[in-house]
Amino acid sequence: MPPPAQNHETISFGPFELIVNERQVTRNTVHVELGARAYEILVTLLSRPNEIIDKSELIATVWPGIAVEEGSLRFHVAALRKALGDGRDGARYISTAPGRGYSFVAPISRRSLPARRQSQPLADSSAGFQHYNLPSRMGVMIDREDDLERLSNQLHTRRFVTIVGSGGVGKTTVAVAMAHQLRAAFNGAVLFVDLSMLSDPGLVATGVASTLGLSVQSQDVTSSLIAYLRDKYLLLVLDTCEHLIAAVATLAAAIFESAPQVHILATSRETLQVDGEYVYRLDPLAYPRDDGELSADLVRTFPATQLFVERAMASGATLAFDDSDAAAVARICQKLDGVALAIELAARRVDVYGLHQTEALLDQRLAQLWTGPRTAPARQRTLQATLDWSYGLLSETERMVLLRLAIFVGNFPLDAALAVVAGDGLDQADVFAAIDSLVAKSMVATRSLGTAMRYRLLDTTRAYARDMEADAQETTALAVRHARYYREWLVQAGSEWSNLMSGAERAPYFAAVSNVRAALEWCFGPNGDLRTGVELATAAAPVFLAMSLLPECHHWSERALAAGESMSKSEEMHLRAGLGIASMHLYGENEHARAALNGSLTIAQEERDTSNEAGLLGMLHMFHFRGGDFSAALSFARRCRTLADDVDDPAALALARSILGRSLLMMGDLNGARIELEELFKTWSPTQQSSTIYLVHDRHYRAGIALARTLWLQGYPAQAVQRVQEFVDGARQMDHPASVTVLLAWSASIFLWTGDLDNAERHIDASIAMAETNSLGPLAAVGRARKAQLAIRRGDAVDGVASLRASLTAIHAVRYELITTEFDISLAQGLAATGRTDRASAYLDDTIRRVGSNGDTCYMPELLRVKAGFLQSEAQPRVADAQACLEQSLALSRDQGARGWELRAAHDLAQLLAGSGQRKAAREILRPAFDRFTEGFETADLVAAERLLADLS
Template sequence: MDDLERKLKMEPVARDKELVSFGPFTLVAKERLLLKEGEPAELGARALDILIALVRRANEVVGKKELMDEVWPDVIVEEGSLRFQVAELRRVLGDGSDARYIATLPGRGYCFVAPLTRSGGNKPASRHSEANHRHVNLPSRLARTMGRADDVSAIATQVHLARFVTILGAGGIGKTTVAVAVGHELVEAFDGDVLFVDLGMVRDGNFAANAIASTLGLSVQATDPTASVVAYLAEKRILLIIDTCEHLIEAVAALTSRIFAAAPDVHILATSREAIRIEGEHVYKLAPLPCPPDDPGLTVETARSFPAAQLFVERAIASGARLNLDDAEAAIIARICRKLDGMALAIELAAGRVAAFGLEQTAALLDQRLNLMWTGQRNAPARQQTLQATLDWSYELLSEPERAVLRRLAVFVGHFTMEAALAVATDAAIDNALVFNTIDSLVTKSMVAARPLGAMMRYRLLDTTREYALRASIDAGEFDEVAARHARYFRGWLDQVGTEWPTLLSAAERAPHVAGLANVRGALEWSFGDSGNTEIAVTLATTAAPVLLAMSLLAECHHWSERALLTLDETARGGHTEMYLQSALGVSLMFTRGGSNAARVALNRSLLLAGKCGDALDQLQVLGPLHMFHLRIGDFRTTLDYARRCALLADDLKDTAAIALAHSLSGISLHLVGELEGARAELEAALHPAPISERPAKIYLGFESRNLARGILARNLWLQGRPDQAAVVARETVEEAAGMEHPLTLCIALIWATSVFIWSGDLEAAEEHTDWLVARATAHSMAPYLAVGRAFKAELAILRGDAESGTRSLQECLVELHSAPYELMTSHFRIALVGGLASLGRLEESALQVEEAIRSIEVNGDHCYMPELLRLMGRLFLKRSGPDPERAEKCFRQSLDWSRRQGARAWELRTAIDLAALLADSGHPAAARDLLQPIYEQFTEGRATRDLKAAAALLASLA
């Protein structure tokens, strides 16, 4: 090792050419030596030959036959020998565990995919295959990024090492292009988890975290989703590219600082015109493209060796310009590139006009305009000087129709379709044909970007171009007319696609509509603004509300619904519009702020208006949320009333979705009040509704009601003595909810499934689902569900013998749930607390908890827990220092009566076990056996569950 190091120091130039580094490894091919962190790695000769061959052709697929011919030139070997050696090579490299080095392409061969540094540089040479990437939103990479290969490689390396890199530079210099290229370069290194967030669409720093949450596919349940984003990313390995940060610099600084500190495996690449200036940030200043020198003897060959000239020539030819590309034109091109300071965007804009004006005239116009701008704005911020001058110039080079259309297109936020552009930009002065042709022209001039999204082409003004166009001289009245058409178009768009939203449950499915939603936000902001239109504002907010609910964008739904209600004039109050807005406000308040009185007032007001001026479906849309509201606050008797009202309305509607919802709500209420047979019938009817209407109505509740019905059915089956079926249905419910990628629905499913597993004694499954619940609730800021998850953890601790900490934690969780208020699981956790206190010998406290729980049930109506509470009271009478068998037996008999009336065989079995044990201890074993045996024999499944095993053991002892 010492001799090799001396050779490398003595002959640095020669040896550098032989060095190839990747990860912790250095390959010296001529020496047939592989080093790992400076020490020789033990690698066989054939495996080393394979490594050298793959590295020599990095990022290319090397066929299996090619490899075998190179490694075994004079020997005929089977393909198995190659597979064996590749496996050995991967083992030594730690491929797949420490990093990704060699990719297998089935049926084709192998490819070395790790970033390489050759000849002592730090230039990752990887260009990864994009066949298997998992990312869905990373913009397409340009076929060629002129002069940026070294930047891309250097930034990719820095992102790996430093974790947080900001690409810094003036507007139009190419920051986004380079960031996208880096993202594609690192896709394999991050196993496809590269996410691109464009903050250019976000105008308010308060919504920066929302943009990241939406890209991640998170359901935002809180007004500020920062904590959700940070919690979600804490355990992830992701490259997060945040583009266009300068206008939200303070918000981005706060957000990225928290992500960087809390998520050690998240790497951040940002683009900005100024440094974010937080700890951990490494700034990469993106230089302008190198330009040809001011040299009288400049030749075309020399000029074309400079990236700025390469870019100009390529874009000019692509736009239809005819160039001679001789030395004279090379001098003009060089002058243009220097005048534009090598700014990529400015060069593209200039090149796009050569076809119309010719090379010399383009250069002359450019000289005249930029001279004025540079002279007048030297004291302006550097980020505005060159870009502002370039955009001024390029704007004036446009024809008047192009300018007019560009100004009108600036109203769009992010991507838009040709249909939208025609609807918004067209009026009496500019017809459809002119708009269509002008957009095509603007695309060729790089003023408008175009790319396919799904099956349709989408268009977008570059952020800087849009900002410039918005500031261009335009009559205020004209802009307001355009903005009004924009708002009306997206109000109609919401009507058209609104029925699809409840089914768009994944980020990939939502992607084509994200830009539309961004435009809806933009339209809402204008409509409610000083020069907006209150009539449009209110109708747009009303139309947007169900879509925002379906997407679980509850904070936004609350914001716009509340604002619209405040804007309503007296003529609109008391009508359909207020009814819809009050309903949306109530639902969003219920999930973001718990069982607040404001939510109750809004929902009751909406129901009053629905009865006054709405139809049956309108009333049903409000009764569903009111049912959920009263479930959450623990008013179970009232929920049964709402469920019955829903059933009557659904009957009148003859609508499949309405009838399914009514069955679901009825089943949940009947289950909780202890009418188990009726509950099962309703729940099964909700899951398998008879198709009555061809196009069932879409009912927006904020969660999937059929999944909730399935979760309650699992509990119902367990109580009815079918524990195995209950476990199967519980798992199916969670699996279905997880597939929806809808966090709120998943949390609800996990709660009911966990209760089933705890009742069955399957503590491992209960713990697994509890951990999942806590993780989801934490990531999405669902405070009540997080408290439920922690309460389950405390209950599990008690069941496993840690009564001290479990009881203490459970008491804290109950206080938190009471304050929410979220009382849906209160009785369940009080039962668990009774067991914990009893285990600690705190029998008086335990008895008080039982009495309080029984009083609460008598008031609220969740009688399904009454048999278990009476059983626990009987056990407490036996545990006291002065046991009272008579009172204990009385409680057990009462519990049996309740169980039999409800059809709750599970509670009946538990109570029968305790009463039989009491009878046996009192000298009546035959009576004990006669009591327990027939109850035990009613069970046709679940013999491996905790309660049935206990019953079998007791019967054996009695025999």
């Protein structure tokens, strides 16, 4: 077997040459770009040509000490083959042994290069650098493969790389792994210098020289060290530079300039900021976000949770890791910001406290005192020690700014920091300079959110800062500045929100809401400022409403109204509106919501605030509309439509047309409804703005579904489906959960009417999931009722009836009666399908009476048609009564212009007449109804009608 590749060798194969000591591959003298992993795979395969090297052996060789999936090996082998042109023009270099490994199969030749000239050290007896002093690898790393790949490439091309990141993120671990990986490439010449053991900047050069084993006999240590390193080929690892940053920067720059074959890998919490330095920022490990239910399978895919589980089990803990465990692990990793050290320390406690108690202790901030391995550096044996180390390196101004920044929750912009942190002895210039320095020292993290840079403290750093003792008066002043800044931000956000079209644009706003919550908690807390709290809650109510943060809108509006603090009429109007609207969405139509909305409208009228009056009329229309009082809702819609003509605000007219069109649809005035709704969409766009947020709260996607339903009823099923898809997609892009949930539930009716049950199911399931995720109780009940409807349509009448009854009970409890007539029809059909025709008929008669009282007469033709079917199903069929019902349904549907209902009634009447031998009369009834359609011939009703016409012919 040929010997392994030596660093002084050149290996040739085909048109390629591999120069080992330069880690370079050429093709006909032209450099071939290879990633570090692909290069290591090639060297390993060349060391044993024509021999199959097992996949596990390749992984262990190329990724030592790192947990790597087999797919990574396949990926890099494919990249290597592509770089070599394997398989092109008959060339064949690497062969795959399925299920086993890979083999290098092309002929190779080797030749030696002249050895590098070794210079004598200052007073060193050794002729060369034949040893290395690397620490052992620090356990199995998770998800750092890409980091090592990029670092290897950067070290090769740039020679001088600084790994920068926050304390505990894993800089030293990665640097040690990188050095081990490159040891062979540097022929063992790898020097690791742990600078954390030094405190005197003047001893940096001496520390490096002594680690080399050099006897320094000169005052000018740096010059002597550089003279020694000038022609050396080695990797110099300078670990933990931040506390000696200036001295290390000077030395590293001198070595880089004067020793062209020395490669430098440094780790620091801030950059060295010298010529030649390439900065590699090491991010925390990715972890799952808390966005609803998390499955164990999903959580397993994140490196932070993989590390937690691996370290917990290595410490003796037993984890079932089902969905419950997975959610707890995800929350722990999120609280620890993916910081590797913090995750490892927490994981080691699971064996002692159990998973859920460990999570609880994290919330009590005990984790900072937990200890890690005894072999870890002193600064990393506890998280507290790591944070103390970082804090001790700060100036007094930087410490003051860091402690004040801890008031922010999550991300914050620079202008917020300048406005809130400045004061009480700090001006904005001080704050700006300190933040710049804290970012450089990795104490404050940055990220781009939207179009602006955002800043944040890691949760562990923030908890550390919050535990520091602070002057009570200064803390109160800081909290007031924080609350007032976000009050002004809310005023601005209210005017901007309607113009934000994408989730990326809205992300910074949701990030700021975390600070609004924190400010509200403080204002209404034991030592808070109630006056500021009322102002903040007033500004927050309409913004919470627009953002679909309904539980918070309800909570803080109610809290502010109950505070007993004097408030202006405008403040009371907004708080009552927020309380009423949120209560309506969360708990359905109730007297609490009605009183709040009426009170808000009264104030708007007294103050002659016509814009807000128009918006509140729209909200009261929604209140009565949802409650099933369609006549009262129509009166509010007409009042809003009249008022909109006097308000110089296009959004007011859009709202008025929207609610009037929807009311007219429910009352069976399809032509009037379509006129209002189509006029609305001629001039309205999702970006329409208004100074009154209640006017743009509803993006009119409900009106879009109303238009789709109108089109179906009028005999345009294809256009109806197209409109549904357009408006559901538009609402999803706007990221407004309440609107999307309503649309999904209502759009399902279009698919049920057209007979597309699979699409109906998809929309229903999505509506249920979104309603439950966003605590929209009434809408969740509507989604489950839709699911039961679907079950009845598919023939599962027994379970469908039971589920629909339970759902209707929940819907009636919150008085969400907007859609119950559709469910009553389905329930009656389900009862009949289970043989309870008498109960079905009685239930349907009650529904018909209720529709006559409430005003949703658009359903009357369908109710009469279904009733005719029940009359024919009785033990003694009442055919004449059934025919009368169908004729009445037919006449009423024609009066409404409801061709959708007309076709169904004509189909059933034609069947009845044909059954009694009146085939010609049956054709004369059905043919005109069918011929009025110009589209949608693949939908269920038209298919059935066409089939019956064919039979009648």
